[in-house]
Amino acid sequence: MSGEKIFFPRGRQVVLGVCGGIAAYKACDLLRRLQDAGFLVRVIPTQSSLNFVGRATWEALSGQPALSTVWENPAQASHLAAADSADLIVIAPATAETIAKIAQGRAVDLLTTTVLASTARVLIVPAMHPNMWLNRATIQNVEILRSRGVIVMDPEVGRLSGKDFGVGRFPETSAIVSQVLKLSKAELLLEGRKVLITAGGTREEIDPVRFIGNKSSGRQGLAIAFEALRNGAEVTVVAGQTDPFELEGAEIVRVNTADEMRSAVESKFTSSDALVMAAAVADARPAMSSATKIRKNELKRIDLTANPDILCKVSQKKNRGQVIVGFAAETVSDLIKAGGEKLINKNADLLYVNDVSGGAIFGEDQTSGVLIGLGIEPVFFNGASKYEVAKSIVKNIAKKLEKSGG
Ligand code: CTP
Numbered sequence: 001m002s003g004e005k006i007f008f009p010r011g012r013q014v015v016l017g018v019c020g021g022i023a024a025y026k027a028c029d030l031l032r033r034l035q036d037a038g039f040l041v042r043v044i045p046t047q048s049s050l051n052f053v054g055r056a057t058w059e060a061l062s063g064q065p066a067l068s069t070v071w072e073n074p075a076q077a078s079h080l081a082a083a084d085s086a087d088l089i090v091i092a093p094a095t096a097e098t099i100a101k102i103a104q105g106r107a108v109d110l111l112t113t114t115v116l117a118s119t120a121r122v123l124i125v126p127a128m129h130p131n132m133w134l135n136r137a138t139i140q141n142v143e144i145l146r147s148r149g150v151i152v153m154d155p156e157v158g159r160l161s162g163k164d165f166g167v168g169r170f171p172e173t174s175a176i177v178s179q180v181l182k183l184s185k186a187e188l189l190l191e192g193r194k195v196l197i198t199a200g201g202t203r204e205e206i207d208p209v210r211f212i213g214n215k216s217s218g219r220q221g222l223a224i225a226f227e228a229l230r231n232g233a234e235v236t237v238v239a240g241q242t243d244p245f246e247l248e249g250a251e252i253v254r255v256n257t258a259d260e261m262r263s264a265v266e267s268k269f270t271s272s273d274a275l276v277m278a279a280a281v282a283d284a285r286p287a288m289s290s291a292t293k294i295r296k297n298e299l300k301r302i303d304l305t306a307n308p309d310i311l312c313k314v315s316q317k318k319n320r321g322q323v324i325v326g327f328a329a330e331t332v333s334d335l336i337k338a339g340g341e342k343l344i345n346k347n348a349d350l351l352y353v354n355d356v357s358g359g360a361i362f363g364e365d366q367t368s369g370v371l372i373g374l375g376i377e378p379v380f381f382n383g384a385s386k387y388e389v390a391k392s393i394v395k396n397i398a399k400k401l402e403k404s405g406g
Contacts, residue, residue, distance in 0.1 A: 021093045021127050024052035042085075043064070068109060068111075093170050121187060195235050199225065202240045202260075207291075207294045212302075216363075269314050274397045276325040277325065367383075368381055368384070
């Protein structure tokens, strides 16, 4: 355990693309209203939009860098970072030019590259002169985008900049926010689901000052809890020893020993849709734990007795429809074979096999391993962040729940 506090950013993440039109100033209010609705907003202004609203405004309002090109921070591969973290991309205002680029699949700046590299839903909020909106070229580009599942809002009719009047006006902020909320809700993978997650390591007492423990920091289990919460699940975490953390919205049940963990899991399992056993449970405990401190000259050997395997016990009571995810810590070269045996023996639906050879992974933010399950192609991770694994696990739990009708 590093002792360093594990921090989970709150809320779902929106990338707000701002294009070069006068309505860019209205996007400042949109950003604020999205924050009020609980979204974490990162702004990607196009270069031309900076003529209307400067980078400093976006950075001050969002609290995050507001880059426009892929060349400003090449080491961080900003387009991929933004593309991966986005739950939703909102382009508001969107100009005819940016709409055309996206329709053509072009990647000419940070915004268009991010759109191309992301699997997130895209909401486009056009604002432009009526002649541009009603031009056949724009009409066709919008048709292309809509046929690909991009949501393009219709601009409003009303006063435009200068003396002009007509269709092309930026919609009211409240209309955009409700559209974002609707889309974001539809993207929640575990809404209405109850997910039970164990995290961290157990401690088995030898005497009042000594215990048998392990290196687990709880980071992987907590990342899954965070991802499940972000996807609308009701989350209970049964936590053994972990690094300190804050996880708003989850019920936290603290336990010490494997037996306490078993009892907490058993009492919550029946009402859960999914169980994720990410905890490092001690396989054995001292046969006798002493109520008084054992003197060093008496400390020659400790007899152990096996702990029950929580996962095995609980999975026997699995109802049709419940999804169980196990973990395995392995030092062998054939991870899939070793994990496959545990998957079957423990009656789990999914199993993440950690490659812990060389003492890696415990207490770290990165992990290497493979996610396996009946009926899914193995998903390999190499030096990936534990959030990435968490995302994949949550996605697969949602798929399994949907398939099993649970
Ligand atoms: N597990 C459990 N109860 C235990 C031990 C492990 O529920 N008493 C769970 C862990 O939470 C994990 C899975 O079983 O999801 C596999 O744990 P692992 O330590 O890899 O395997 P073991 O079953 O302990 O087998 P071995 O130590 O022999 O590899």
